[in-house]
Amino acid sequence: MMLLNFIPTEINVQQISAAAAILGTGSFLMTSIYQLFFSPLSKIPGPWYAAISPIFFIVISLRGNSVYYWQRLHKQYGPYMRVSPNTVMVADIDSAKKIHSPSDVFRKGSWYLNAMRFENLLTITDHQKFKLRRRAFGNAFSNSNLALLEPLVRKKIEFCFKKIGKHLDDGQIVDIKPWLYWTAADIVGELCFGKDFGMVENEAENQIIRNCIKFVLVAGVQAQIPYFKYTSWLLSLIPTSAIQGFSKAEDKLSGYGAEALTDLRHEIQNCKNGNPRPSLFSDLLDDVDNPNAKYRLDMTELRNESTLFIIAGTDTTALVGLYLAWVLFRNADIRQKLIAELKGVGWTQGDGDDGITDEKLNGLPYLRALIQEILRLYAPAQIGLPRVVPDNGRPLGPYFLPAGTECLTQAYTLHRDPAVFEDPLVVKPERWLNPTREMETAMMAFGGTSRVCPGQHLATMELRLGAAMMLKYWSNAELADSCTDESMELVERFLITSKGQKLELQKKKSS
Numbered sequence: 001m002m003l004l005n006f007i008p009t010e011i012n013v014q015q016i017s018a019a020a021a022i023l024g025t026g027s028f029l030m031t032s033i034y035q036l037f038f039s040p041l042s043k044i045p046g047p048w049y050a051a052i053s054p055i056f057f058i059v060i061s062l063r064g065n066s067v068y069y070w071q072r073l074h075k076q077y078g079p080y081m082r083v084s085p086n087t088v089m090v091a092d093i094d095s096a097k098k099i100h101s102p103s104d105v106f107r108k109g110s111w112y113l114n115a116m117r118f119e120n121l122l123t124i125t126d127h128q129k130f131k132l133r134r135r136a137f138g139n140a141f142s143n144s145n146l147a148l149l150e151p152l153v154r155k156k157i158e159f160c161f162k163k164i165g166k167h168l169d170d171g172q173i174v175d176i177k178p179w180l181y182w183t184a185a186d187i188v189g190e191l192c193f194g195k196d197f198g199m200v201e202n203e204a205e206n207q208i209i210r211n212c213i214k215f216v217l218v219a220g221v222q223a224q225i226p227y228f229k230y231t232s233w234l235l236s237l238i239p240t241s242a243i244q245g246f247s248k249a250e251d252k253l254s255g256y257g258a259e260a261l262t263d264l265r266h267e268i269q270n271c272k273n274g275n276p277r278p279s280l281f282s283d284l285l286d287d288v289d290n291p292n293a294k295y296r297l298d299m300t301e302l303r304n305e306s307t308l309f310i311i312a313g314t315d316t317t318a319l320v321g322l323y324l325a326w327v328l329f330r331n332a333d334i335r336q337k338l339i340a341e342l343k344g345v346g347w348t349q350g351d352g353d354d355g356i357t358d359e360k361l362n363g364l365p366y367l368r369a370l371i372q373e374i375l376r377l378y379a380p381a382q383i384g385l386p387r388v389v390p391d392n393g394r395p396l397g398p399y400f401l402p403a404g405t406e407c408l409t410q411a412y413t414l415h416r417d418p419a420v421f422e423d424p425l426v427v428k429p430e431r432w433l434n435p436t437r438e439m440e441t442a443m444m445a446f447g448g449t450s451r452v453c454p455g456q457h458l459a460t461m462e463l464r465l466g467a468a469m470m471l472k473y474w475s476n477a478e479l480a481d482s483c484t485d486e487s488m489e490l491v492e493r494f495l496i497t498s499k500g501q502k503l504e505l506q507k508k509k510s511s
């Protein structure tokens with residue numbers, strides 16, 4: 001009865017709002033005090049405002065160039081820093097190795113599935129499920145399968161670089177950036193679907209690349225703000241072509257993948273007694289209806305994987321190729337050393353057939369070192385790769401991180417650690433001729449060991465062939481005036497890219 005006397009007989013909106021505000025502020029204050037002083041992560045240094053709310057982390061990640069920001073903060077706070085209530089960034093090489101170890105797996109964070117809507121090799125977070133999916137690909141990415149695919153890859157690169165060479169000889173200024181994208185996409189198309197997208201042939205970007213670019217932008221936002229997925233569905237209802245284009249990019253990519261895979265499957269079925277052309281998906285497509293296959297994927301799963309491969313294998317390889325060209329054409333010394341090494345395996349400049357194959361290039365130490373150095377400085381995915389601390393927590397350096405803590409290891413910082421890489425900002429391929437154990441461990445261009453990029457051998461094959469063919473077919477070229485240190489500065493928009501968004505070559509003025 002007494003209690004009832006305290007309940008006001010008339011409750012108005014103002015009173016409810018005031019009570020809600022008091023409760024909200026109180027709860028925020030209590031949570032902040034807990035996060036700052038009592039949470040198991042409270043001993044880890046970092047800006048105090050990062051510890052009390054995830055907003056700081058989201059804003060920095062969304063505004064672009066976050067890798068530079070985190071790099072500056074690492075200099076201030078050291079190799080372990082708290083960047084949000086439940087997120088720790090780690091720039092210590094041994095701890096990064098532990099986080100990405102295949103023997104004690106820190107599973108992937110939800111960030112991946114937020115970025116894309118469907119499950120695929122990249123976004124699967126459950127490690128057992130991932131292992132089965134990876135096994136399903138069997139030897140698709142093995143060296144023996146890549147050896148079968150090599151002639152296709154070489155032909156595509158040669159076709160493109162010869163064409164560029166002709167344009168240069170005709171006196172045109174050529175921006176090689178789109179050409180590298182077209183080549184990488186044509187290669188993925190051919191290897192995944194047995195289909196040439198024909199972009200180099202037509203010298204034009206097609207819908208696939210346009211959708212890839214849009215998709216990467218949307219994925220970057222979705223990864224940080226999961227609710228954006230639903231907003232983007234709402235946006236798709238607005239009949240403006242620009243908005244529609246962005247919100248439907250992922251579906252359109254899936255559509256291409258599905259169509260191309262169906263075609264390839266028919267080709268394989270109609271060619272039972274012959275040799276279907278080699279591709280990354282041939283065995284999997286063969287097994288779609290085979291109930292006895294050990295690891296079987298259905299057509300939807302295959303479509304999801306193919307969409308991922310278009311995205312993962314195009315931008316990445318093309319961007320590294322761009323910086324490979326930049327380094328080769330900017331540094332006469334590096335160029336001459338590589339030319340001397342290439343001549344040792346019969347490589348010649350100009351249009352004559354020199355019989356160069358990837359097998360001949362693969363063993364060349366200077367070429368290998370150069371590609372490692374380009375990947376160290378210019379790898380496209382240098383942002384932190386979110387991983388979650390497993391059950392029971394784990395010690396990491398001087399701290400103990402409870403289960404569920406998210407850890408980020410950004411390659412941008414690891415690759416520029418002056419204690420590991422002398423003069424870290426200088427391009428020095430020689431450093432990789434006799435690398436230290438720390439240098440090898442710090443390299444995360446293709447991710448960490450537990451979820452390393454399956455396309456890495458394919459990508460390095462493309463880069464080896466690309467380097468040899470640039471020097472072969474563009475021997476009369478030099479950087480155009482538009483290509484400067486400033487235009488090639490790195491900017492980060494989810495993936496790393498160049499500030500000027502182009503790399504123009506021209507015929508040597510002296511020739």
Ligand code: HEM
Nearest residue numbers: 121122312313316317320381385445446447451453455459
């Ligand atoms: C120079 C070129 C490339 C670079 C620098 C690169 C880099 C990376 C990185 C850093 C990851 C790890 C992401 C993570 O841990 O979350 C990754 C994963 C992946 N990459 Fe690549 N990649 C390249 C080319 C390719 C190509 C050509 C393909 C396929 C055609 C490919 C397919 C994949 C796939 C399927 C994954 C997911 C693997 C997993 O999560 O377990 N990548 N790549």
